[in-house]
Amino acid sequence: MRDINLAKKVFEEIYKDYDGYQLSSTDKANLGITSSDFVYGEISFDGFINLLSKVNPNQEDIFYDLGSGLGKPCLAISLVYKIKKAIGFELLPSLLKASQEVASKAKNYFSDLNEIEFRKEDYLKADFSDGTIIFAHITCLPDEEVKILEKKFLKLNKGARIIVITKRLENSQDLKIIDEGEVRMNWGIATYRIYQRI
Numbered sequence: 001m002r003d004i005n006l007a008k009k010v011f012e013e014i015y016k017d018y019d020g021y022q023l024s025s026t027d028k029a030n031l032g033i034t035s036s037d038f039v040y041g042e043i044s045f046d047g048f049i050n051l052l053s054k055v056n057p058n059q060e061d062i063f064y065d066l067g068s069g070l071g072k073p074c075l076a077i078s079l080v081y082k083i084k085k086a087i088g089f090e091l092l093p094s095l096l097k098a099s100q101e102v103a104s105k106a107k108n109y110f111s112d113l114n115e116i117e118f119r120k121e122d123y124l125k126a127d128f129s130d131g132t133i134i135f136a137h138i139t140c141l142p143d144e145e146v147k148i149l150e151k152k153f154l155k156l157n158k159g160a161r162i163i164v165i166t167k168r169l170e171n172s173q174d175l176k177i178i179d180e181g182e183v184r185m186n187w188g189i190a191t192y193r194i195y196q197r198i
């Protein structure tokens with residue numbers, strides 16, 4: 001694990017010229033997107049690192065961010081923890097491009113940074129079944145789409161941890177809730193729930 005203060009400094013430095021909210025609105029206006037799935041919101045570095053401390057990321061972990069925006073969760077986990085790989089799915093082109101730029105800037109700070117990849121893919125259709133830590137910042141996702149994700153979470157390997165913002169999944173034999181509480185995002189305080197594939 002790297003020094004958190006140093007990681008936070010690098011995080012703030014590499015993001016200082018990017019405004020994800022602006023990029024998201026421009027993309028949505030250009031593409032005529034109005035649905036609630038695309039409501040934008042970002043993590044705060046401190047809140048997210050606090051959440052990650054509850055799932056103990058390690059070198060075997062493959063992290064997926066479902067709807068990666070400017071890429072902050074993938075960058076934050078990679079700057080602080082040593083994991084195998086971080087992958088984000090994002091459909092909006094300017095956000096995707098900006099996240100890819102930021103990931104390449106981060107390599108100038110830490111040459112041993114794990115692989116970080118941002119893909120133009122729909123997370124409702126993408127294969128993330130090899131993921132061991134999944135982050136779903138899905139505050140505004142319609143319930144029928146949460147159900148689609150829930151089915152995909154059941155395909156994860158046993159032991160996988162899923163961090164869900166705002167929404168509640170069905171607590172079952174296969175997907176157990178292990179923690180819940182409140183976390184600061186950069187848009188306010190949100191409820192989080194952490195599930196484990198059993």
Ligand SMILES: C[S@@+](CC[C@H](N)C(=O)[O-])C[C@H]1O[C@@H](n2cnc3c(N)ncnc32)[C@H](O)[C@@H]1O
Pocket residue numbers: 024037038039040041042043065066067068069070071072073089090091092095121122123124137138139
């Ligand atoms: C609430 S933001 C979260 C951004 C980032 N994960 C964070 O927490 O800082 C959700 C993102 O998901 C993207 N998105 C929405 N539906 C998507 C889909 N079906 N596939 C991929 N990305 C999607 C949106 O464009 C937006 O950037």
